[in-house]
Amino acid sequence: MMDIGKEIAQALSEYTDEVKEGLQEAQKKTAGETAQRLRKTSPVGATGDYAKGWAAKKTKDGYVVHNRTDYQLTHLLEKGHAKVNGGRVGGIPHIRPAEEEAIDAFTQRTEKVIRG
Numbered sequence: 001m002m003d004i005g006k007e008i009a010q011a012l013s014e015y016t017d018e019v020k021e022g023l024q025e026a027q028k029k030t031a032g033e034t035a036q037r038l039r040k041t042s043p044v045g046a047t048g049d050y051a052k053g054w055a056a057k058k059t060k061d062g063y064v065v066h067n068r069t070d071y072q073l074t075h076l077l078e079k080g081h082a083k084v085n086g087g088r089v090g091g092i093p094h095i096r097p098a099e100e101e102a103i104d105a106f107t108q109r110t111e112k113v114i115r116g
Helices: 004-041 071-079 095-115
Strands: 054-059 062-067
Touching: 004 054, 004 062, 004 095, 062 071, 071 095
Parallel strands: none
Antiparallel strands: 054 062
16 A cells, blocks of 8 residues: 655655756756856957856856956946046946846746746
């Protein structure tokens, strides 16, 4: 005779593992796509190092998208900054749109994984 409790527990365990793996894959894919988008939409500048520097990095909590070459410029280029002799340089919004797109993409992928 089968123990229905054990069967349910095993089915839930398998479902949980599938969801966990699916969410990890969704994180990885979303982070990679976001880094790629930032490489395309970031200001190029004289050398192009800033635009080329975007990368996705796995951490213990998930993934982080960061600029590995010119991280100091991210805020200045996104928000703008004051000039040395007065005046301001306008910002070039490129991080916020990529972040919003990543949130939407990850939300859709998460819902798809959970629904099965």
